[in-house]
Every structure is written in C-alpha cells, then in structure tokens.
Amino acid sequence: MAHEHPDQATLQKLAMAPTKYVERTVPEISLRDFDSRIDEITSELVQAAENVGFFCVVDHGISSEAVNRIFDQSARFFNQPEGVKGRVPFSPQHNAGWEKNAQIRPSTGAVDRKESYQMQFGAGMDGRWLDNDALPGFQQEALEFMHQAQSVSEKLMRCFARGLGFKDDYFVKAHDVSRPDSQTVCRLLHYFETPQLPNPTGEVFHRAGAHVDWDLLTLLFQKAGQSGLEICPGRETSTSFGYGDSWTKVEPDAEKNAIVCNIGDLLMSWSDDRFKSTFHRVKAPCETGDYYGERYSIAFFNQPCKDAKIQGPLKKYPLVTGEEFTRNAMTRNYKAIQDKLKKEEDVKKPVEVVPAVSAQA
Ligand SMILES: O=C(O)CCC(=O)C(=O)O
Ligand SMILES: [Fe+2]
Numbered sequence: 610m611a612h613e614h615p616d617q618a619t620l621q622k623l624a625m626a627p628t629k630y631v632e633r634t635v636p637e638i639s640l641r642d643f644d645s646r647i648d649e650i651t652s653e654l655v656q657a658a659e660n661v662g663f664f665c666v667v668d669h670g671i672s673s674e675a676v677n678r679i680f681d682q683s684a685r686f687f688n689q690p691e692g693v694k695g696r697v698p699f700s701p702q703h704n705a706g707w708e709k710n711a712q713i714r715p716s717t718g719a720v721d722r723k724e725s726y727q728m729q730f731g732a733g734m735d736g737r738w739l740d741n742d743a744l745p746g747f748q749q750e751a752l753e754f755m756h757q758a759q760s761v762s763e764k765l766m767r768c769f770a771r772g773l774g775f776k777d778d779y780f781v782k783a784h785d786v787s788r789p790d791s792q793t794v795c796r797l798l799h800y801f802e803t804p805q806l807p808n809p810t811g812e813v814f815h816r817a818g819a820h821v822d823w824d825l826l827t828l829l830f831q832k833a834g835q836s837g838l839e840i841c842p843g844r845e846t847s848t849s850f851g852y853g854d855s856w857t858k859v860e861p862d863a864e865k866n867a868i869v870c871n872i873g874d875l876l877m878s879w880s881d882d883r884f885k886s887t888f889h890r891v892k893a894p895c896e897t898g899d900y901y902g903e904r905y906s907i908a909f910f911n912q913p914c915k916d917a918k919i920q921g922p923l924k925k926y927p928l929v930t931g932e933e934f935t936r937n938a939m940t941r942n943y944k945a946i947q948d949k950l951k952k953e954e955d956v957k958k959p960v961e962v963v964p965a966v967s968a969q970a
Contacts, residue, residue, distance in 0.1 A: 627896060628839075629855045629856065631855045635661060635840070635859055636661065636665070637666075637667055637862065638653045638654060638657065638664050639666075640666055640668050640669045640764055643764055652772075654765065654768045655769075655772040658772075658872050658876075658883075658884035659884060660842075661842050661885070661887065662842055662871055662885035663859060663869065663870070663889070664869075664870055666761065666867065666868050667865040667866065669866075669868055670760070670761065671754075671757045672866075675757060676830055679907060680905055682744075683726075683905055686726055686744060686797060687724060689739070689743065691709075693743055694739075695707070697739055699711065700737065703729075703733040703734075704733065704792070704794060705728065705733045705737045707725070707726045707727075709723075710722060710724070712725070714815070714817075714819070715820075715850060715942060715945035716818045716890075717815050717819070719815050720815070721817050722800065722815060722816060723799060724799050725797060725799070726796070726797045727795070727797075728751055729791060729793065729795075730752070730791045730793060731789040732789045732790060733792070751795070755795045756786075758828055758909040759909075761828060762911050767781065769826070769876065773883075773921070773922055783913050783917035783919075783931065784825065784911050788914060790915055791912075792912035792931070792935070793910065793911055794824075795910075796907065796908045797907055798817075798904075800903060801903055802902055802903045803893070805901055813893050816891035816892065816893055816904070817889075818890055819841065819852055820889070821873070821887065821889075822886065822908075823934075823935070823939075824910040825879070826872060826873060826876055826911045827873055827909065827911070828868050828911075829906060829907070829909075830868060830907040831904075831906045832904070832905050835902065835904040836858065836860060836900050837891040837899070837904060838859045838869065838890075838906075839856040839859065839889065839890055839891075840871075840889045841856050841890075842857075844885060844886065844888060845882070846877075847874045847877035848878075848941070852888040853888075859889075871886070871887060871889065873911075874938060875919070875934060878919065878921065879919055879920070880922075881922065881923040881924075881926070891906075913931030913935075916931065916932070917930060917931035919931060919934050
C-alpha cells in the first residue's frame with residue numbers, strides 16, 4: 610500500500626500503463642422476504658462488508674421502470690443549456706447543486722471529466738432545484754426516487770446495526786431524511802464521451818479518480834452497457850489514503866436490476882475499521898476493451914445528521930458528531946490535494962482547489 614502521493618508524471622504513466630486486474634467476487638445479496646430473513650441477510654452483508662466492502666443487492670423493491678425513469682430525468686437535466694444548469698450552481702457549503710469539470714481528487718490531482726448534480730431532501734436544496742417551468746415534474750420524480758433509495762438504505766442500515774450489536778434503528782435514526790437539516794445526497798452523474806487513441810499529448814481523461822466515499826453507505830445505480838466502475842480493496846484504516854494497484858471490474862447484473870453498494874469511511878470508522886471502505890474509480894478509458902462512450906450513473910450517499918454521535922462499539926476512535934466527521938473528512942481530503950499539488954514541480958499556473966465536498970474524496 611503506497612501512502613505517498615506520486616507526482617503528476619508518474620500518475621500519468623500509471624494511468625496509461627496496462628491495469629493489473631484480479632478476479633474478486635462482489636457478492637450478490639437478495640433482500641427478498643426481508644423481515645423474515647433479516648438474520649440471514651445480516652450475516653451475508655456483514656461478510657461482504659468485512660471482506661470486499663462492495664456488494665450488489667437484488668430484490669430490493671425498486672422497479673427497473675423507476676430506475677429508467679430517474680435516468681430519463683437525469684438526461685433531461687443534463688441536456689439543459691449551461692445557462693439553465695448554471696442557475697443552480699454547486700454550493701460547497703450546502704453540498705448541493707450542479708458542477709462541471711470541477712471536482713479534483715487527491716489520487717489524481719486533476720479534475721474528473723464529468724458533470725454532476727447533487728440533490729438533497731431538505732433545506733440544503735433551497736434555491737437549488739430548477740424551477741418547474743424549466744423542468745416540469747423533475748423535482749417530484751427525483752424526490753420519489755430518493756425516498757425509494759432511502760428505504761433500501763434503511764434496510765441495509767438495520768442489518769449493519771444488528772451486525773454491530775446496536776439497536777436495529779440506530780443508524781436509521783442517525784440518517785433521518787425527514788429532518789430539514791438532512792445531509793443525505795443523491796448525485797446524478799454524467800461522464801462525457803472520451804476521445805479515443807491516438808492520444809499525442811498523453812493527456813488522461815479521468816472519469817472518477819480513485820477515491821473512497823466518506824458517507825455511511827453508498828448505493829450506485831448504473832446504466833447497462835456503460836461500465837467502467839472498478840474497485841481496489843485492501844485498505845486497513847478509515848484514516849489512510851493509500852491504495853494498491855490491483856483492480857477488479859464491477860459488472861452488476863442488469864437483468865436483475867442490481868444496485869451496487871459500498872461501505873463508506875463513516876461506517877468503517879463507526880465499526881472500528883471492521884467494515885471496509887474500499888477505493889474505487891470510474892477508470893479513465895485507455896485500453897482495448899474500455900468503454901469510451903458517455904456514462905450516466907446515480908450515487909445515493911447516506912450522510913449522517915449533524916448531531917449524530919459517532920463511535921464504534923470498541924471505541925477505537927474518539928466520539929465525534931456527524932458534522933465533525935464530515936468536516937474532518939473534508940479537511941483530510943483537502944490537505945491531501947494540497948500536499949499533492951505542492952509536490953508537483955511542473956505546475957504552470959495556480960490551480961484553484963475546490964475541496965471534493967461531496968461524499969467522496
Ligand atoms: O459513477 C460512478 O459509477 C461512481 C461514482 C462515485 O464513485 C462517486 O461519485 O463517489
Ligand atoms: Fe464513490
């Protein structure tokens with residue numbers, strides 16, 4: 610595990626070098642008959658969380674029609690002229706709104722070539738929904754989908770609480786989306802088509818650079834045929850940034866309408882590092898077989914209420930509030946970007962760094 614941040618030239622070479630792939634099983638877990646099977650499901654989830662940190666859930670109750678509808682809404686949003694999307698710009702303070710080519714990852718020091726629109730349930734969205742004239746029905750459909758994603762998340766939260774010996778509703782209460790100050794985020798993502806080789810400048814078109822999420826748990830919806838998600842397990846503590854170099858492609862079962870889920874740093878910390886928050890990325894396409902076309906995905910980040918009290922059963926880390934946890938994660942992330950940029954001798958112009966203030970580093 611490398612804990613150093615390599616310089617830009619090394620990173621470019623790494624990004625262009627053939628990727629080392631290893632086969633790893635990403636478990637598929639059915640939520641069918643949830644109430645009567647909760648113990649069986651809990652043990653499957655705990656096993657997945659302790660080992661890979663990633664799993665797919667099926668029989669989760671969100672229909673493929675509902676998933677298709679939100680992807681249609683996402684395309685409708687991103688098809689708006691920039692002047693319209695620009696009316697709801699990303700606000701780092703609120704962690705909501707639209708950004709384009711603006712998120713820098715500590716792992717790459719470069720922007721992701723994408724646009725995203727982050728939505729929330731509560732006051733964080735005040736002034737950040739497009740008005741109904743621009744996109745009739747959008748807000749309502751988006752919120753309907755977000756409540757469905759929340760109810761799947763709550764099932765998973767109940768199991769993880771049970772697995773850690775907390776009361777079943779322990780995490781659900783700490784992630785109450787009916788509160789106006791709820792921090793939970795649904796992020797619509799749109800990666801642009803990437804130019805194919807030959808690539809004379811050697812420029813790397815990062816899609817989502819390697820990162821970990823810093824929420825409790827992320828649900829990721831992808832469109833069939835628009836692959837690119839890769840994972841790299843092996844991280845030991847929720848406070849480290851190092852990642853290895855053997856990746857595994859995650860191809861969820863589209864027929865079964867599988868949702869890819871991953872543990873975030875919050876749950877890793879809250880479980881005293883027992884459940885693994887795993888490095889993942891949407892690879893910068895550069896090798897034969899990579900997908901260069903545009904990609905739509907939707908990430909649902911379960912974020913804690915600001916006053917949630919966070920400490921694992923073994924008290925490995927000091928007790929912090931939800932607000933402090935998020936602030937610490939952002940500060941660590943920001944510092945990692947600054948350290949990385951400082952190291953680069955060939956920075957020609959100052960880079961304005963916007964910390965990656967969504968639920969991922
Ligand atoms: O778009 C994807 O598939 C992954 C997105 C992601 O990992 C993130 O936004 O945290
Ligand atoms: Fe992520």
